[in-house]
Amino acid sequence: MTVRIVIIGGGQAGGWAAKTLRDDGFDGEICVVAQEEWDFYERPPLSKASLLEASPTLPRLFSEEAQQALNLRWYRPLRAQNIDPQAKTVALSNGESLSYDQLLIATGGRARLPGDAWATHPQVYTLRHWQDAQRLKKRLAQSQTLAIIGGGWIGLEIAASARKSGIAVTLFEQQPALCMRSVSAEVSAELLALHQQQGVDVRTGCGAIELDGGDENAVIHCDGQREIFDAVVVGIGVDLNLELARDAGLKTDRGIVVDAQGRTSDPAIFAVGDVAQHACYGLCVQSWAFAQNQAVATAKAMLDTNAPGYDDVPWLWSDQYQHNIQILGIPQPNSRTVVRREEKGPIFFSLNADGTLNQLVAFNDPRTVKLAKRWMASGRDLNAEPLGDPAFSLMSLR
Ligand SMILES: Cc1cc2nc3c(=O)[nH]c(=O)nc-3n(C[C@H](O)[C@H](O)[C@H](O)COP(=O)(O)OP(=O)(O)OC[C@H]3O[C@@H](n4cnc5c(N)ncnc54)[C@H](O)[C@@H]3O)c2cc1C
Known part of the structure; x- marks a missing residue:
């Protein structure tokens, strides 16, 4: 009988896992359940080249031919709704059920918003998907002023891209320093100086932010001031897509708990990329390098229980100016x-x-x-x- 591996999530980690399975000789069936309609693509360009180039294209992970050669069975655009670990099945949003021998969860995260009003406001933008980048790029081309909520890596990269495009940028960060959770105070101070030199109005330690405004603009109320912007981008982090794993009874903590081989508390289920907690560091690294290399190591381990595990030191990069x-x-x-x-x-x-x-x-x-x-x-x-x-x-x- 043909062995079947089901991958949930058609992002960077899912893509590298699929490629590695084939590269390492897996000739069974690989089914990819993907909520997005696109082929595997990388997200780092979305806050950089995709906002700056005149005609950006989908930052594909693999060429069309290379992806074709993987011989994947796509289920897209569809959501995996539920995992039944006893029956070893995945329920899809179109009512179908997929059985698996091994399952890989690569569901990434979704952009967080400060509150419900932000989700429906026409001039509020987030940046996680290819469509988000296209929508934001279009709006930036018509904007003179931009507010960025959140002084983490994504917020800072969008600030840099917007400044390169000549847009006046105000960045609101409630913490007293930029990227405070991931770097030392000295690095935060360097980032602040860099953005101030480039003309960004950085408001660290700002108070609560309220939003209103109509179709054409967004009004930000903060620290007793009322300011009007053409657009607002929210970059306050992501909520990881952990629901499937939690509902299936898999062990979760900050993310899905996995061993160095990417195996979850269920030996037939593996997790990779942003949703997987680093086996040595106990946190979700959420970086390009982790999404690729931990997924590669996990796919190898799915085929060979003696494959070496993943223990790389967390590493990420950011391009600004x-x-x-x-x-x-x-x-x-x-x-x-x-x-x-x-x-x-x-x-x-x-x-x-x-x-x-x-x-x-x-x-x-x-x-x-x-x-x-x-x-x-x-x-x-x-x-x-x-x-x-x-x-x-x-x-x-x-
Ligand atoms: C704008 C941006 C810029 C970045 N820049 C950098 C950078 O400069 N350097 C760096 O190191 N890292 C960067 N990163 C982080 C890096 O891109 C991520 O860590 C990486 O994309 C994680 O890959 P993933 O496959 O785990 O998740 P994702 O790439 O998010 O893929 C997950 C996929 O699963 C799908 N999905 C979710 N739930 C379901 C479901 N139930 N059913 C079916 N499909 C589902 C989602 O729609 C998505 O397509 C950036 C991220 C963003 C968003």
């Missing part, structure tokens, strides 16, 4: 941050008391990121090294 910013690792409380200022941009080293590196944030310096991966892997004590001195060669610590 002329800067490529790479973030490796997770900052820990009570870290000491050493700042190194070079011509190409600053580097921030967050060190534990024992001198090991818990996070490196590097502007325009992928070489040092590679080096830092090795320092982290070997647990190197960097306390005595003059990291902040630009005359000191970091490469001498190879």
Whole structure:
């Protein structure tokens, strides 16, 4: 009998899993249940090139031919409504039921909104899907003023893209600093300076935000002020699509709990990408690298129980203005941050008391990121090294 693997979610992680299954010789049936109508695509360009290019195209994960060669059975645009782990079936929104031998959950997340009124306001935008990017791009082309709610990575990238397009940007962040959950105070301060230099009006530590306005604009009420904007983009994070896993009785915490091989608490069900909690770090990394590499490792493990697990240090990047910013690792409380200022941009080293590196944030310096991966892997004590001195060669610590 033909073995069947069902993948729920046609995003980046689902795509890499499907490709890896075929690359590693799986010749059974692969069914992909996808809510979106598009072929697998990557989301990072949506806040960058897709907003800036004159005629952006779908940022496909694989060429059309490469995807055809995967010989997938698509169920799209359809939602997986429910998983029955006992019967090993998935119920679809068109009433069909799909049986599986192994199941992979790759459902990602959905953009969060501050409240119901925001969901129906015609000038409120979020950015998660290809259509979102097209809709936002169209509106930006007609806008002089933009409010961004949320000073995380997506908000900052949209701010950079809008400024490049000559739009006046006001960014509201309720926390006292930008990207506060993911980087040190020193990096937050650098990001603030960068955006202020580019003319963004950044309001960190702002109070509660209320919204009204009509079809043509949005009115933001905050800290006693009433301001009118042509459009408002909300970038306050995502709600992970965990409902299917929870309702199926799978163990969830911040995300779906998986082992290093991507296996959930049900041995026939695996989870990848944004919804999967990093097996070593206990959090959902929500990055391009995790969506690809953890999905590849998981697909290999679905075919071979002895396949090595995934334990990479979290890594993500962000492109803002002329800067490529790479973030490796997770900052820990009570870290000491050493700042190194070079011509190409600053580097921030967050060190534990024992001198090991818990996070490196590097502007325009992928070489040092590679080096830092090795320092982290070997647990190197960097306390005595003059990291902040630009005359000191970091490469001498190879
Ligand atoms: C605008 C934007 C910019 C980004 N920029 C960067 C960056 O610069 N660097 C970086 O490292 N990371 C970046 N990321 C993060 C990165 O893109 C994500 O981590 C990655 O897309 C996660 O992949 P995924 O497959 O887990 O989820 P997704 O790509 O979200 O795919 C999940 C898919 O599952 C579908 N789905 C959900 N529920 C169901 C269901 N019940 N039935 C059927 N289908 C379902 C969804 O519609 C979606 O198509 C960015 C993300 C966004 C949104």
